[in-house]
Amino acid sequence: MIAKKNKKKGQAKFPVPIPLVAILLVSVGFALVYVCLHSRTETLGREIRGLEAARDRLRDQLVREQCEWAKMQSPSSLEQALKAHGLVMTWPGRDQIVRVRYGGALDTLHGYETRPTARVARNTRIVMND
């Protein structure tokens, strides 16, 4: 009896070179990392672009508000506002002014301005009501 030839036994197995597999795996790994990083940087890029646009928009808005505020604060606007509300403001008479001296050093304008507290005091002063 002739034994049946096992065809599979005779077939040579395709040798898979391990270094090639390793290289492929590393490449795939690199590719995945690259894709992840690229996606991340793209997202960050979009975020940066969005934030830059928001910053510019806010900056513009701030400038517009500053401009409006400057207009509202101008002496002529204040005067018009007072007029519109029927308020009449005058400078106080000489006898109505109480002067508080700072160690007697208020004799000159120069002295007035160089006082350490002068800046604060002047900032808090409401000029029209002075």
Added chain:
Amino acid sequence: MTEPQGSTRFVSIVVLLSLAMAVLVGRLAYLHLGGGNHIQATAAKTRTFKQTLTVPRGRILDGSPAEGILALNVGVKDIWVDPSLLIASNRVGTTLTCLAPLIPMDMVDVLPRMNKTNSQFAVIARYVSAEKADAVEKLKLPGVHMSDASIRSYPQNMMLCHVLGFANNEGVGSSGLELALEKYLKGSPGLIESRLDGHRREMVERRTQEIPSKSGADVVLTIDQQLQYMLEKSIDSAMERNRSKAAFAIMERVRTGEILALVSRPGFDPNKFRAATDPQKLNRAIGYVYEPGSTFKVTVIAAALNEGIVKPDQIFNTENGRWLYQGKVLRDYHSYGQLSVADILKKSSNIGAAKIAIMLGDVRMDRYLRSFGLGSKLGLDLPGEEGGILAQVQKWSPISSSRIAIGQGVAVTGLQMLGVLCAIANDGMLMKPYVVKEVIADDGTVLLRRQPQMISRPIRSDTAALMRRLLARVCEEGGTGTKARVDGFSVGGKTGTAQKPIAGHYSETDYMASFAGFLPADKPEIAMIVVFDEPQPLHTGGAVSAPVFGEVAEQAVRYLGITPTESVTPLSSAVSADGPGETF
């Protein structure tokens, strides 16, 4: 037979494919190894993105504690359309109808531009405010686009126009401080170099260069907008009252030379600088020379006192108002007989001042005048300053000194005349005037900080003190400057009513009315000059300018917190014509 044929065919195909591949590889190598530089350049250019980051000009702030904004850049939009798209979709009329109520458009100008079939870009409105642009954006009109722009805005409109000047639509300073401080205000633009994706959007992650822009520096002025407003308001109302052709006024801090307010009329709105005429743009306070008239007597009398040639109580004969000298007649406005030097100043006698000038001599007088800063620019940090006209002493005629003494034959700017008064108020020291206090960069670095600087010292401090007392008398009862008085303060100053020289003659109808003074007279803090050009019907400095001085000074001393003083120390000796003294 089949096998060899198949083999040949296979080899042929392989050879052909190899050849094709070789050609492709060759082409690829050619393109990559430099042979196709122009193609590479084109590709790179298409993908490269370069953007110049525009930078806003720095702000200009006033010198008050609140540091009010006087000038700043505001973001606006330019609105443009794609005419080819609008024409193709037959939407020109609809688009214009929708836009017309929202944005200002000149239809005569816009329509021809919108009818260009081949054009894809036509600007229909420039510098549209953000609010209006938002309203347009909400309409979502096809073919209507917007781009960012920036304009210089002056929130206080006309106020301080001559000091601020204006920047043109390209953002370049063209006059005033905008021009003078261009290098600080303009800043430096930034740059972004990057790559574009397939949709022509910037790939931020591929940015190769990013240079941040540097905003222009902020400029802080010495000028206080409250004081400026007070002065402008008074000048405007006095101009109307006196039907004056023009006017100017300056307020200065005498110890430092800081300009606190500066007004010139007629003025203009820097927001609409294109509509301003040349006379409106002229800063008369520093760029207009005029014959000062009697205010000039101050210089001659100060010089004579400093030289010890005369004393305050020395008596001069003022010839009853008419004096013939070198064949020419000199007249006084009012006729007087005997007047002391102090009264010559108080009553503003031309003849008395002329006699003092003759005693002083041409050379000495010229030296003093130049030392007072006359005949040359004082060096204010604003463009357009004039130096005045003071002829070389060698060219003076025999009567020159007698005429210069009364402010004729000499021309000054308001700033120069104020400088003379400030020097007297500041113990004889002439300070360099300035309007810029400091320049501060975006990051807070101080780029420039001005310090008071002395130009010269024409007179000694004792002479200056004496002059202050003499000038205080001008505002006392009987003097010409009584209307400049401020309750609780002693005011020193001098009036001037100068006939205007027209076509080689002095006009009988047109005058320059001025008042220059300081207060408090014994310890001066501020000085001010107020000048009106051709006021009608009142035309004297005492009637027209002195009241404005008084009105503004009254508010200014309260605003600045200047303590009221007692009256100035009276002159120790008699100074009236009745007193003892030698007669000249």
